[in-house]
Amino acid sequence: MNEEVEVGVSRRALIQRAALGSGALLFGGGLLAGCGGNDIIGGGGGVSDADVLNFALNLEYLEAEYYLIGTQGRRLMTGDIGSNPGAVTGGRQVTFATQAFKDYADEIAADEEAHVQFLRAALGSAAVDRPAINLQESFNTLAQAAGLGTSFDPFANEINFLIGAFIFEDVGVTAYKGASPLISNKTFLEAAAGILAVEAYHAANVRTVLLSQGQESVVQSISDTRDALDGGDDKDQGITRGGRGNIVPTDANGIAFSRSTREVLNIVYGAPNATTGLFYPDGLNGTITS
DSSP states (O other): OOSOOOOOOOHHHHHHHHTTTOOOOOOOOOOOOSSOGGGOOBOSTTOBHHHHHHHHHHHHHHHHHHHHHHHHSOOOOGGGSOSSOOOEEOOOOOOOSOHHHHHHHHHHHHHHHHHHHHHHHHHGGGOOOOOOEESSHHHHHHHHHTTSOSOOOTTSSHHHHHHHHHHHHHHHHHHHHHHGGGOOOHHHHHHHHHHHHHHHHHHHHHHHHHHHTTOHHHHHHHHHHHHHHHOSSOOOOOSEETTEEOOSOOOTTSOOOOOOHHHHHHHHHTSTTOSSBTTBTTOOSSSOOO
């Protein structure tokens, strides 16, 4: 799939394929905070606020690396990845044909790099290093799971790059909402709400562009694969519903969906109850990893 994807498959077939352990990607956002690492206090559910922030930092590393290599041809700066970071494989700068699409991607890249920097500042010496990240074979595995062929290069053109972005953004929104009850420090909770809003803006932007470019089939395939991986509940939607555009995925009450950390990990690792895989070949760093 080196060109724009135009293939759709049935939801039932996707669920069957996803059960084999292939998967989709998360892309969460960061929990911005103005406090230093020494101010992090315990959180609910047996995890600390530092644990939750580091979980988010792992996800931000991935998202920032994806956008930076695609828009600028570079990785995160040395000072933003820790003293013993994992390697990042795959990715290259995208040739954008549409200036507006390039502007959107550049803005998101700047946001995600800033999230990494603020998270590391908030955590101080407690910040985890960047884990190993795979931006090559991971997308090929995802393409097979979604019934979209044997390979997918998100860096081949601007539409493919935005399809890759779609894989990240929706999951980030649900991850933030699901993680909010675990945060006890109200400063962090307010920051998380602010970053959730930023990720929702990103997701709506990407969904709108893909709808305008006629990418309903591929987006639905990816959505169905994510939904099959995270569990039994229906927490994912494509960019159309009932023959109409669907820019804002919500439940029947118009509320954004929530995913637990385990549901997020199922997606980011590409298989239920996995501890490594897909975009994180060696797993996440920190406490919330499995």
